[in-house]
Amino acid sequence: MRVTPVSLRQRLVMPLLALSAVLSVLIYLSVRIGADRASEATLDAVLGAAALAMAEEMRAGEGGAVVDLSPVTFSMLAAMGEERIFYRVALNGQTLTGYDDLPAPATPPTALSPVYYTVPFRGSELRVAAVSRSLMVDNRASPLTVLLGQTREGQKAISTRLANRAAGLGLLVFLAAVPLSLLAAGSLLRPIATLAEAVGRRGPRDLRPIRHPAPAELAPFVTALNGFIGRLRGTLSQTETFIAEAAHHIRTPLSVMRNEAELALRQTAEEATRARLRSLIRAVDDSARSAGQLLDHATVLFRADQKALAVVDLAAMLAAMVARFTPMAEMKDMALRLTPADRALPVAGDAVLVEAALRNIIDNAIKYSPQDSDIDLHARMANGFAVIEVCDRGRGLGGSAVQGLRVRFQRGSNVGDVAGSGLGLTIVDEAATAMGGHFALTEREGGGTCATLSLPLQG
Amino acid sequence: MRFLLVEDNRDLAASVKARLSMDGHGVDVAHSLAEAGDCLQAASYDLILLDIMLPDGDGRDFLARHRKAEGATPVIVMTARSAVSDRVDALDTGADDYITKPFDFAELEARCRAVLRRRGGVAQATRAFADLVFDQMAATLAVAGDLRDLRTREMRLMELFIAAPGRILSKEHLVDRLFSFSEPVSDNAIEVYVGRLRKKMLGSRARIETVRGLGYRLTETLE
Numbered sequence: 218m219r220v221t222p223v224s225l226r227q228r229l230v231m232p233l234l235a236l237s238a239v240l241s242v243l244i245y246l247s248v249r250i251g252a253d254r255a256s257e258a259t260l261d262a263v264l265g266a267a268a269l270a271m272a273e274e275m276r277a278g279e280g281g282a283v284v285d286l287s288p289v290t291f292s293m294l295a296a297m298g299e300e301r302i303f304y305r306v307a308l309n310g311q312t313l314t315g316y317d318d319l320p321a322p323a324t325p326p327t328a329l330s331p332v333y334y335t336v337p338f339r340g341s342e343l344r345v346a347a348v349s350r351s352l353m354v355d356n357r358a359s360p361l362t363v364l365l366g367q368t369r370e371g372q373k374a375i376s377t378r379l380a381n382r383a384a385g386l387g388l389l390v391f392l393a394a395v396p397l398s399l400l401a402a403g404s405l406l407r408p409i410a411t412l413a414e415a416v417g418r419r420g421p422r423d424l425r426p427i428r429h430p431a432p433a434e435l436a437p438f439v440t441a442l443n444g445f446i447g448r449l450r451g452t453l454s455q456t457e458t459f460i461a462e463a464a465h466h467i468r469t470p471l472s473v474m475r476n477e478a479e480l481a482l483r484q485t486a487e488e489a490t491r492a493r494l495r496s497l498i499r500a501v502d503d504s505a506r507s508a509g510q511l512l513d514h515a516t517v518l519f520r521a522d523q524k525a526l527a528v529v530d531l532a533a534m535l536a537a538m539v540a541r542f543t544p545m546a547e548m549k550d551m552a553l554r555l556t557p558a559d560r561a562l563p564v565a566g567d568a569v570l571v572e573a574a575l576r577n578i579i580d581n582a583i584k585y586s587p588q589d590s591d592i593d594l595h596a597r598m599a600n601g602f603a604v605i606e607v608c609d610r611g612r613g614l615g616g617s618a619v620q621g622l623r624v625r626f627q628r629g630s631n632v633g634d635v636a637g638s639g640l641g642l643t644i645v646d647e648a649a650t651a652m653g654g655h656f657a658l659t660e661r662e663g664g665g666t667c668a669t670l671s672l673p674l675q676g
Numbered sequence: 677m678r679f680l681l682v683e684d685n686r687d688l689a690a691s692v693k694a695r696l697s698m699d700g701h702g703v704d705v706a707h708s709l710a711e712a713g714d715c716l717q718a719a720s721y722d723l724i725l726l727d728i729m730l731p732d733g734d735g736r737d738f739l740a741r742h743r744k745a746e747g748a749t750p751v752i753v754m755t756a757r758s759a760v761s762d763r764v765d766a767l768d769t770g771a772d773d774y775i776t777k778p779f780d781f782a783e784l785e786a787r788c789r790a791v792l793r794r795r796g797g798v799a800q801a802t803r804a805f806a807d808l809v810f811d812q813m814a815a816t817l818a819v820a821g822d823l824r825d826l827r828t829r830e831m832r833l834m835e836l837f838i839a840a841p842g843r844i845l846s847k848e849h850l851v852d853r854l855f856s857f858s859e860p861v862s863d864n865a866i867e868v869y870v871g872r873l874r875k876k877m878l879g880s881r882a883r884i885e886t887v888r889g890l891g892y893r894l895t896e897t898l899e
Contacts, residue, residue: 465729468756469685472778476691479781482852483698491848498857505778506858541773544786547828548856588829 225409229402237394241387248383253376260372261346265331267293268346268365271304275361277354282308282361294367303343303366308352309359319364322347326362341368408432412439424450424522453519464512468505475501510640513573517644520567521651528675529571531562531603532596538575539594542583549588553579558596562603564672566652571672574648574656577641578607578668585611585666602654602671610665614658645670677788677801678702680721682712682738683754684730688777692725695781700839708732716747723788724751726771736769743770750791754779780856786828789813803838806882806896810838819880829854830873837873837884837894846891866892 270290276283284306294302305315319338322345326332331346345366352361408431415429426443475498482494539555546553564571582592590610597604642658645668649656654672661667679696683689684707693703704719706712709732712724724742728735739751753774772791775784793813802811809818815831817824826834836845836853847866854869855861870892874884885895 465756468777469688472756473685473687473691475778476688476695476781480691480694480698486846488848491852495852495857501778502780502856502858505776509776544790545783548782548786549859550827550829 225406226402229405230398233398233401234391234394237391237398240394241391244390245380245383245387248386249376249380252379252383256372256376257344260344260367260369261333263293263296264344264346264365264367265333265348268331268348268363271306271365272348272350272361272363275306275350275352275363277352282306282313282352282354282359284314294365299371300368301341303338305362305364307362307364308354315364319343319345319366321362321364325349336366338366341370342373343367344369408435416442424453450522453522456515456519464508467508471501471505471508475505507640510577510644513577513644514640514647517570517573517648517651520569521647526565526567526652528563529566529568531564531566531571531605531672532558533561534568534571534575535594535596535605538572538579541576542579546583546592549583549586551583551586551588552591553594554591555594556596558598558603562596562598563675564603564652564654565675566672570648570651574645574670575605577645578605578670581641582607582609582611582666582668585609587611598674599671601674603674605670606667607670608661608665608667610661610663613660613664613666677722677792678704678719680704680706680712680715680719680724680749682706682709682724682730682735683727684708685727699781699785709735709738712738716742716749721749722792724749725784726751726753728753728755739771740769750795752784752787752791782832782853782856785832805838805841805894807880808838808877808882810834817876819877822879824876826876827872829869830876833869833873837892841894841896844887844891844893849891 267290270293271286274285274287274290276285291302303316303319305317305319306313307321320336322332322334324332326347326349331348333344333346336343336345343366345364347362347364349360349362351358353359412427412429412431412435416427424446426446427439429439431439478494478497478501482491482498485491485494536555536557539553543553579592579594586592586609592610593606593608595604595606595608597606642656646656649670649672652672654670656671657669659667659669679701681689681692681696681703683692683705686707689705689707693705696703704715704721706715709730712726715721726735726739730738735753739753742749742751750772751770753771754777755774756777772794773787775787789812801813802809804810807820810816811818812831812835815826815828817826817834832854833850836850850866851861855865870884870886877883882894882896884892886892
């Protein structure tokens with residue numbers, strides 16, 4: 218079973234949101250509990266003070282106690298809001314005045330400091346302060362208890378309002394945390410996205426190390442990636458070296474074989490042997506050619522990766538290649554007729570790739586042309602491109618699809634008796650593409666083929 | 677012509693030497709850059725055939741040193757690696773041309789001729805037969821003083837006939853020398869070229885005679 222890894226954004230946003238939710242609840246609770254406690258303590262203090270004042274105002278009278286409530290005490294109680302007040306004054310457990318059924322505290326008050334408790338009384342919650350003192354009645358110390366009760370409806374309403382506000386505040390904090398944490402996650406993940414984009418933008422053969430600036434936390438990742446790219450490059454370059462060495466080790470004995478066969482051919486008169494030797498030489502030529510083109514192909518692919526582009530004068534390169542191929546053309550009594558460009562054709566290219574492309578085009582033209590025919594070469598510029606056109610009077614494309622001829626190891630349908638590997642045009646096409654140009658083959662009017670290589674002009 | 681062949685593979689050196697000697701060239705073989713240096717001290721050559729990978733160094737360095745010492749002998753680099761960059765390098769360091777192993781001797785000859793013609797070096801190597809004077813370098817044939825240009829294959833055909841006057845050269849032998857082995861050759865190809873050469877020889881006492889069933893030979897008509 219495949220487990221989809223949790224996204225980094227999710228990993229980052231979720232804890233942030235959870236944290237802010239906890240924070241919001243904490244804010245709510247602390248505001249609510251704190252406010253409740255503070256207001257209760259204040260109200261209790263006033264209630265206690267009023268109860269004490271009442272107790273103090275008790276005087277002993279004849280055969281009992283005299284309750285003389287001063288207006289100050291009641292105005293004190295009235296100041297606490299629109300609450301209802303209940304009281305009970307008892308001497309020796311006998312109610313002197315007030316509500317007889319006002320419940321006494323669980324533990325009777327002993328000193329002058331009040332005892333507070335909450336009881337249900339006549340349908341509402343009642344906060345009661347209880348104080349007691351001794352009163353000399355008939356020369357006997359009698360315990361006097363004052364219970365002062367007060368409803369807390371107004372305070373409850375205030376505290377509910379406060380709680381609602383606290384809840385609103387908590388919700389606000391949480392809501393503010395959502396976009397903030399998304400923003401934070403975005404900014405944290407942006408370098409990863411930028412890096413991925415930089416790597417993704419690369420061409421399929423761009424194997425340069427990543428130099429994109431990345432935060433220190435991503436450095437191990439970039440280093441690992443560059444290490445991997447380095448190994449890939451190493452493998453590629455090893456492959457090229459390997460092919461070069463292999464070509465060397467194949468070609469030297471092939472040379473000996475070919476020379477010996479040619480010597481034997483010169484010294485033998487017997488026709489059967491001569492025919493065998495000729496086909497031996499042909500086979501050697503074939504394998505040498507294939508080895509060369511495989512190497513060319515590997516070199517072109519490798520150089521295309523390097524992107525070591527410099528300014529190359531295509532016109533001068535073409536002239537040099539024509540000089541180079543003239544002896545081979547002359548061997549077939551062919552002429553290479555070059556119409557040079559009237560000026561230099563600087564292109565941004567790799568001399569090695571340009572050489573490989575031109576060599577394969579001209580080699581192909583000579584190979585597939587009949588003796589005594591001429592090959593026309595033109596160098597010109599058109600629409601910002603340096604264009605090289607090589608036209609022969611060869612056998613043409615024979616109806617082969619032009620695209621197909623550029624595919625590796627695929628040869629035209631009409632090549633029959635001419636030796637070849639089918640790599641030549643692939644090499645040209647790949648070299649042209651690597652330098653931002655293109656390569657085309659067209660049938661020539663009056664028979665033959667025109668090969669066109671276009672490379673973007675520089676400057 | 678006198679060649680200096682610098683090649684460390686002894687089998688290959690021997691076969692190249694045998695093949696060039698067969699065409700009448702003198703060949704000295706050096707198996708290392710040190711030996712090649714000694715040879716250059718001791719004698720002068722028309723052309724150096726230089727391998728790139730040698731036991732005591734890189735042929736291109738030798739070439740650069742040779743050019744720095746103002747050695748003017750034309751050099752054709754023989755490369756087996758055939759890495760594209762090798763070839764570009766070879767020409768940059770002052771080689772006159774390069775050839776990739778294994779090579780066709782006809783191609784080597786063609787390249788030598790082209791290099792020597794470009795350099796304008798080498799003493800005129802002319803051969804004469806009857807009233808013909810054949811200049812191999814210039815690719816001309818003089819018939820009793822009348823100069824005619826030869827195309828490459830006509831010239832190479834003339835080369836073969838004039839090297840062995842009177843001897844019968846078989847059609848097969850001529851095909852092997854004139855055409856590359858990988859190139860399709862029609863049955864009458866040799867007749868075509870012999871015909872062209874005969875046209876160039878018009879007015880001469882020398883003629884190319886057909887020996888029925890055997891081949892052709894260069895003879896002189898005695899009046």
